[in-house]
Amino acid sequence: MRATIRSNLRAVLPPVLLGLLSLAAWQALVVLADIQPYLLPAPTAIATQLGLVMPVLVPALIATGTNALLGLVAGSVIAIVGALIASRLWIVDELVTPVVAAIAVVPIVALAPVLTTMFGATSETPRRVIVAIVVFVPVFVNTLRGLRQVLPVHRDLMRAYNASNWQLSRTVTIPGALPYVFTGLNIASSLAVISAIVAEYFGGLQNGLGSRITSAAANSAYPRAWAYVFGAILLGVLFYATTLAIERAVSRRPGR
Amino acid sequence: MMRLWRRLGLGALSIVLLALLWEAYKAVGPAGGVDMAGLQLLPRTTDLAMPHIADMVIRALEPVNSSAGSAPVWIAVLLAGVSSLGTASVGLLIGSVIGVLLALLMQRFRLAESAVLPWLVLSQTVPLIALAPLIVSWGGRVQIGAFEWERWMSVAVIAAYLAFFPMAVGALRGLQSPDAIHTELMRSYAAGWWKSLLYLRLPASVPFLLPALRLGAASAIIGTVVAEVSTGAKGGIGRLIIEYAQSGSSDPAKAYAPIAVAVVMGLIAAGVVAALGLLLPRYRRNEISA
Amino acid sequence: MSIPAPSSASAVDVRGVSRVFRTGKGQSVTALDDVSLTVAAGQFVSLIGPSGCGKSTLLRLIADLDTPTGGEIHVFGKTARQARLNQAYGIAFQSAGLLPWRTVAANIELPLHLHNVPRARRAERVRELIELVGLADFAASFPDQLSGGMQQRVAIARSLAESPGLLLMDEPFGALDEMTRERMQAELVRISAETGAAVVFVTHSIPEAVFLSDRVVVMSPRPGRIRAIVDVSLGEVRGELLREEAGFFAAVTEVREALHLDQAAPARGMDLR
Numbered sequence: 001m002r003a004t005i006r007s008n009l010r011a012v013l014p015p016v017l018l019g020l021l022s023l024a025a026w027q028a029l030v031v032l033a034d035i036q037p038y039l040l041p042a043p044t045a046i047a048t049q050l051g052l053v054m055p056v057l058v059p060a061l062i063a064t065g066t067n068a069l070l071g072l073v074a075g076s077v078i079a080i081v082g083a084l085i086a087s088r089l090w091i092v093d094e095l096v097t098p099v100v101a102a103i104a105v106v107p108i109v110a111l112a113p114v115l116t117t118m119f120g121a122t123s124e125t126p127r128r129v130i131v132a133i134v135v136f137v138p139v140f141v142n143t144l145r146g147l148r149q150v151l152p153v154h155r156d157l158m159r160a161y162n163a164s165n166w167q168l169s170r171t172v173t174i175p176g177a178l179p180y181v182f183t184g185l186n187i188a189s190s191l192a193v194i195s196a197i198v199a200e201y202f203g204g205l206q207n208g209l210g211s212r213i214t215s216a217a218a219n220s221a222y223p224r225a226w227a228y229v230f231g232a233i234l235l236g237v238l239f240y241a242t243t244l245a246i247e248r249a250v251s252r253r254p255g256r
Numbered sequence: 257m258m259r260l261w262r263r264l265g266l267g268a269l270s271i272v273l274l275a276l277l278w279e280a281y282k283a284v285g286p287a288g289g290v291d292m293a294g295l296q297l298l299p300r301t302t303d304l305a306m307p308h309i310a311d312m313v314i315r316a317l318e319p320v321n322s323s324a325g326s327a328p329v330w331i332a333v334l335l336a337g338v339s340s341l342g343t344a345s346v347g348l349l350i351g352s353v354i355g356v357l358l359a360l361l362m363q364r365f366r367l368a369e370s371a372v373l374p375w376l377v378l379s380q381t382v383p384l385i386a387l388a389p390l391i392v393s394w395g396g397r398v399q400i401g402a403f404e405w406e407r408w409m410s411v412a413v414i415a416a417y418l419a420f421f422p423m424a425v426g427a428l429r430g431l432q433s434p435d436a437i438h439t440e441l442m443r444s445y446a447a448g449w450w451k452s453l454l455y456l457r458l459p460a461s462v463p464f465l466l467p468a469l470r471l472g473a474a475s476a477i478i479g480t481v482v483a484e485v486s487t488g489a490k491g492g493i494g495r496l497i498i499e500y501a502q503s504g505s506s507d508p509a510k511a512y513a514p515i516a517v518a519v520v521m522g523l524i525a526a527g528v529v530a531a532l533g534l535l536l537p538r539y540r541r542n543e544i545s546a
Numbered sequence: 547m548s549i550p551a552p553s554s555a556s557a558v559d560v561r562g563v564s565r566v567f568r569t570g571k572g573q574s575v576t577a578l579d580d581v582s583l584t585v586a587a588g589q590f591v592s593l594i595g596p597s598g599c600g601k602s603t604l605l606r607l608i609a610d611l612d613t614p615t616g617g618e619i620h621v622f623g624k625t626a627r628q629a630r631l632n633q634a635y636g637i638a639f640q641s642a643g644l645l646p647w648r649t650v651a652a653n654i655e656l657p658l659h660l661h662n663v664p665r666a667r668r669a670e671r672v673r674e675l676i677e678l679v680g681l682a683d684f685a686a687s688f689p690d691q692l693s694g695g696m697q698q699r700v701a702i703a704r705s706l707a708e709s710p711g712l713l714l715m716d717e718p719f720g721a722l723d724e725m726t727r728e729r730m731q732a733e734l735v736r737i738s739a740e741t742g743a744a745v746v747f748v749t750h751s752i753p754e755a756v757f758l759s760d761r762v763v764v765m766s767p768r769p770g771r772i773r774a775i776v777d778v779s780l781g782e783v784r785g786e787l788l789r790e791e792a793g794f795f796a797a798v799t800e801v802r803e804a805l806h807l808d809q810a811a812p813a814r815g816m817d818l819r
Contacts, residue, residue, distance in 0.1 A: 015374040094266050095273065096270070098263060098270055099267070099271075099274070101526075102522070102523060104526075105470065105522040109481070110481055110497050110514075110515050114511050117511070119296055120289075125299075194385055201389070201485050202485055202501075213389055214389045214486065217392070229387055438643055438645070440639075441637070441643055443611055444630060445660050445661070455656065455660060459645070
């Protein structure tokens with residue numbers, strides 16, 4: 001018992017110390033070297049602003065969070081269904097794979113302006129579509145990899161049992177693919193927040209965190225902008241932690 | 257070789273299918289788009305919202321604007337694309353060097369790994385690109401002697417920043433990839449850290465570095481485009497994406513040319529990394545035979 | 547207790563060596579307990595015993611890949627660490643452990659390359675070694691193009707690259723099929739005779755140990771100790787026919803009985819593997 005506490009401590013202590021040291025160094029650097037706020041505001045200045053902007057921060061957080069969440073859910077569902085189809089129909093696989101490979105290396109956020117004209121400047125949909133497309137890639141790729149990961153020995157075993165296709169999916173393929181799906185979802189959850197914020201830099205409805213950051217920066221209110229960035233970081237961590245929690249709950253591994 | 261052509265052919269086929277889907281929806285979809293339970297599900301189909309694909313191509317061949325001597329759109333966007341690709345490359349180079357150096361530090365000293373790695377992983381989950389407008393504000397303000405901080409440098413810093421993480425993590429995984437049997441063999445040869453690095457760890461990292469580089473290159477391009485949008489840095493593709501989109505109400509087909517170039521930039525970067533991989537086949541034998 | 551200086555005549559001199567592993571929760575496992583063993587120069591010694599008897603641990607201690615918690619190890623009169631730094635031994639593991647990005651020739655060349663041997667001498671030595679293990683046609687092949695037995699032959703050639711006076715081998719044929727294994731054993735007998743190197747060979751196959759060795763060291767588990775040392779005197783020349791001779795069976799039986807001292811004696815002539 002004590003040994004596990006000690007080993008946990010050993011894992012946690014170095015990063016926490018490094019974080020605190022960096023924070024202290026940041027504060028000291030800004031104060032001692034008299035660094036201008038546009039370059040880097042002091043942590044204390046950011047904290048003060050955080051308290052002040054809270055009434056604006058919360059609705060912006062909710063707006064961006066909703067976009068990220070809806071895009072994440074839509075993109076993931078489409079990706080998982082798509083992967084299931086692609087694992088069965090080779091023609092779908094062969095047609096979709098090059099497109100997915102291309103999307104993976106292409107700046108999808110650049111689509112934001114034309115999506116805004118397509119759906120209208122007052123619509124929330126363009127940002128959600130961006131999120132969905134961005135999220136689609138890792139979920140699709142990882143799910144498909146997981147579905148292909150069926151061990152030959154398991155397939156042979158199920159054949160020997162004379163199991164139906166559906167039984168094979170339920171007992172072997174899907175449980176085996178689940179960890180891969182979650183790998184994809186973990187990546188996707190962070191990407192969702194990032195792309196929801198960045199899409200706002202490209203115009204469209206101005207009610208989220210991204211627009212708050214740009215407008216604060218444009219008004220030279222740098223500590224305020226950093227406070228919104230802090231909000232964005234919170235949102236990112238929240239999304240990631242939620243996916244992790246869902247993964248833990250679903251996989252129910254004993255002893256973990 | 258046959259497989260490559262087959263894949264390229266299928267890729268082209270899927271682009272044609274997407275184009276057909278676009279035109280088909282435009283032909284049959286309602287002009288006002290499709291709403292469901294207050295959510296706008298499908299876009300409007302007017303010429304303003306969804307121009308014909310042929311119009312996009314034709315518009316790209318016409319001059320940028322009506323002023324005399326104006327270059328065709330495709331040349332303007334291509335030049336902007338080349339400039340952005342240059343900025344992204346600078347960013348990728350800086351990010352890769354820092355990332356690999358940090359990975360070496362973490363591989364060498366376990367304490368560095370346990371202190372730094374959690375932050376690296378955490379930073380992957382956090383929208384650090386949100387900082388772009390802030391780093392952009394350095395432009396034109398910082399001056400050290402004769403050196404003046406220019407806006408494109410801010411853009412490169414953001415690109416480097418985004419490229420850095422995949423490189424650091426990929427390089428660390430690669431450096432740590434050799435099996436115990438290989439590290440013990442090196443120990444039995446009394447090979448020090450530097451020789452083990454040169455003969456074992458670096459060659460073993462190649463299969464990890466290449467995907468990291470592809471990811472890093474894609475990130476650098478995304479970072480460049482986003483940063484250019486935030487700075488409005490002249491000459492880059494990000495600026496043109498915004499500029500052409502703003503003329504959308506009168507000239508909707510124009511906005512697609514810079515986006516196409518941004519897509520091509522991503523594909524070029526991935527292609528270059530893939531070509532690099534083809535130059536190093538001996539370090540990827542496990543990958544190929546697997 | 548005063549220990550006389552180890553004679554440099556012996557290839558390996560293990561004196562009262564123990565190795566205790568600490569497992570996380572304040573407990574410990576004794577892998578080796580007060581083991582002493584001498585291997586003369588040019589002698590072929592096998593370590594045999596059930597899994598967990600510490601035979602691989604002993605080999606790793608001799609190779610200075612691990613450090614004993616008690617006792618001393620000398621290799622050619624030097625400490626194990628100094629012997630490693632001086633490259634007094636060559637080593638081969640259960641898996642060949644070839645570097646996949648190097649050709650067969652480049653893999654054999656690796657230790658020479660690491661120790662800055664001039665290019666011309668490297669090339670000459672690699673040619674000799676490739677001939678020795680019979681892979682001349684595969685010099686430019688990559689490891690993934692070779693069978694398991696061929697890979698293991700490359701690993702043996704690599705371990706011989708610097709003409710060491712001592713070869714350490716940790717179940718090098720463990721992963722091979724029976725027929726390849728017997729062929730490799732015959733080759734190893736020939737190679738060790740040609741090079742005159744002492745060999746410490748870890749195995750869990752009784753016939754393999756008897757076929758190869760001058761002496762078979764039988765070990766027992768938990769804690770790892772030497773239970774018996776069986777002298778095998780089957781002569782210098784060992785061909786395939788040896789496996790069918792009465793002397794061979796007698797030695798196999800002797801080793802097996804030493805291994806199974808704590809159990810009912812098994813029926814003779816069965817379970818030769």
